Amino acid sequence: MTLNAYRCPNGHVTYPGHELCPECGEEQTEEIDLSDEIGEVVTWTTNTAPPPGVRQPNSLAIVEFEVEGTSVRAIGQLAEDSEVEIGDEVRPVYAEELRNPDAGIRERESQEWDGYRFESA
Amino acid sequence: MDRVAIIGASMTKFGEREEWLRGLLAQAGRECLDDAGVAPDEVDHLYVSNMASGEFEGQTGVCNALAHDLGAMPAYTQRVDQTSASGGAGIYAAWQSVASGASEMTLLVGGEKMTHRTTAEATDVIASLTHPVEYKHGVTLPSFAGLTARRYLHEYDAPRESLAKVAVKNHENGLDNPHAQFRKEVDLETVMESPIVADPLRLYDFCPITDGSAGLLFCSESVAQELVPEDEYTVISGIGGATDTHVVHERDDPTVMGAAVESSDTAYEMADREPDDVDVAELHDMFTILEFLQSEAVGFFEQGEGWKAVEEGVTERDGELPINTSGGLKSKGHPLGASGVAQAYEIHQQLLGEAGDRQVEAEVGLACNVGGFGNCVTTTIMEEP
Numbered sequence: 001m002t003l004n005a006y007r008c009p010n011g012h013v014t015y016p017g018h019e020l021c022p023e024c025g026e027e028q029t030e031e032i033d034l035s036d037e038i039g040e041v042v043t044w045t046t047n048t049a050p051p052p053g054v055r056q057p058n059s060l061a062i063v064e065f066e067v068e069g070t071s072v073r074a075i076g077q078l079a080e081d082s083e084v085e086i087g088d089e090v091r092p093v094y095a096e097e098l099r100n101p102d103a104g105i106r107e108r109e110s111q112e113w114d115g116y117r118f119e120s121a
Numbered sequence: 122m123d124r125v126a127i128i129g130a131s132m133t134k135f136g137e138r139e140e141w142l143r144g145l146l147a148q149a150g151r152e153c154l155d156d157a158g159v160a161p162d163e164v165d166h167l168y169v170s171n172m173a174s175g176e177f178e179g180q181t182g183v184c185n186a187l188a189h190d191l192g193a194m195p196a197y198t199q200r201v202d203q204t205s206a207s208g209g210a211g212i213y214a215a216w217q218s219v220a221s222g223a224s225e226m227t228l229l230v231g232g233e234k235m236t237h238r239t240t241a242e243a244t245d246v247i248a249s250l251t252h253p254v255e256y257k258h259g260v261t262l263p264s265f266a267g268l269t270a271r272r273y274l275h276e277y278d279a280p281r282e283s284l285a286k287v288a289v290k291n292h293e294n295g296l297d298n299p300h301a302q303f304r305k306e307v308d309l310e311t312v313m314e315s316p317i318v319a320d321p322l323r324l325y326d327f328c329p330i331t332d333g334s335a336g337l338l339f340c341s342e343s344v345a346q347e348l349v350p351e352d353e354y355t356v357i358s359g360i361g362g363a364t365d366t367h368v369v370h371e372r373d374d375p376t377v378m379g380a381a382v383e384s385s386d387t388a389y390e391m392a393d394r395e396p397d398d399v400d401v402a403e404l405h406d407m408f409t410i411l412e413f414l415q416s417e418a419v420g421f422f423e424q425g426e427g428w429k430a431v432e433e434g435v436t437e438r439d440g441e442l443p444i445n446t447s448g449g450l451k452s453k454g455h456p457l458g459a460s461g462v463a464q465a466y467e468i469h470q471q472l473l474g475e476a477g478d479r480q481v482e483a484e485v486g487l488a489c490n491v492g493g494f495g496n497c498v499t500t501t502i503m504e505e506p
Contacts, residue, residue: 014371016254022366043275043375045267046320047259051245054259062268062370073370077258086275098257104245105176111253 003035013072039063053103079119092116124356126345129157129338130469135454136302138332142234145334147190150230153336161192166224170211170231171458208461209490209499231462232334265494266408267319277425285312287409295448297478302454326409331454335462359502361387380498381418392502396420400483403464405491406449461490
């Protein structure tokens with residue numbers, strides 16, 4: 001599993017990728033690994049009433065990365081001991097299983113369950 | 122142009138109901154036809170707004186079931202799903218069916234049965250609309266609300282109390298709505314001290330989980346004039362629908378509801394109206410923050426200033442622009458597929474002068490129905506004929 005953003009020939013960058021670039025309709029041809037980048041917290045929340053199979057409480061953040069002059073955002077859980085504020089710098093840390101794939105309504109096989117949390121940098 | 126009229130409207134009691142979805146839909150459908158004095162076999166098109174009957178109770182094919190239960194065969198039927206905006210999308214489908222001439226008489230019934238599930242299960246059914254990169258992190262609709270509220274308060278220097286005042290206002294309005302799930306006054310202190318659900322939002326910033334149904338009956342204005350007196354119908358003067366990104370964090374500005382901007386622009390243009398012309402509005406306050414975001418997106422207030430209107434009492438029932446006189450989703454409840462239909466029910470009652478203790482002076486009303494976290498939005502403008 002990677003934390004990859006996708007870029008089209010016109011320089012638009014998205015995370016996650018899409019069938020076609022949402023900005024211009026071109027094929028997204030380039031992958032950009034964000035997992036070693038430092039990002040900035042745009043906003044965060046702590047959800048105390050998560051759905052089945054999700055840790056409680058579940059802290060989440062939207063994080064903005066700068067990729068060669070273009071910004072791209074990602075959403076993810078905060079690492080257990082990370083307390084952040086808007087504007088703080090964070091780094092991605094890999095987690096094998098972000099929630100129990102068998103507890104919720106979505107089919108286990110339909111998607112990936114590992115990914116990156118964010119911790120204070 | 123022959124406009125599309127609404128000649129009948131109904132709404133069941135919202136809350137914890139014993140009936141399952143079929144029963145709720147049948148009740149609202151029957152009461153809606155009765156309201157207009159139209160027989161079931163006169164219905165040409167029958168739309169059912171519903172998000173998740175299969176997921177919630179294992180009953181699919183609900184549009185056909187309702188046609189049979191009401192005796193509306195051989196009407197064309199279709200279920201309309203646009204998650205929380207299914208009701209507004211149903212209004213759009215019903216409006217299209219009459220405006221195009223495909224149907225002379227169209228019945229729309231929206232409904233959802235949810236309360237037999239735990240809060241966690243119901244939250245998960247709704248969260249299933251999210252993208253896999255959101256879902257795997259346990260992202261829910263309430264967490265989008267927390268993320269966006271924090272950003273809004275930060276960016277526009279709004280006090281946390283302003284969000285709580287939306288809850289206080291809408292609960293006060295709901296006191297006078299016999300159909301509302303909660304008819305209970307709450308004060309600022311109660312909201313501010315309620316348990317955190319998605320920081321900075323607390324329990325009273327969120328709508329409840331609800332069972333219920335609502336109906337509307339549509340025909341052209343020329344047909345309406347033959348069937349009912351002029352003071353017993355309203356017209357849809359403008360309607361628009363739009364979508365925003367599926368992945369919520371990909372929006373340029375998290376505090377702007379793009380699909381509400383786009384759909385209301387379309388509706389105003391069709392109606393030849395401006396935000397200033399609107400006398401009363403129902404906005405999709407699934408979370409208190411959404412009332413601010415929509416009141417700005419549909420052009421009532423400048424971006425970042427919706428909170429000031431609540432602080433100044435502008436949006437109260439006796440204010441300059443009453444918002445959510447029904448009590449909103451906040452106190453009336455939010456049976457997903459029914460909510461957009463019930464918004465139009467409230468505007469219809471207000472325009473006809475039949476809103477009882479909730480009555481305000483209104484000739485033009487607006488309803489904004491939101492699916493996902495602004496992912497799909499329908500805006501409807503209704504007027505006296």
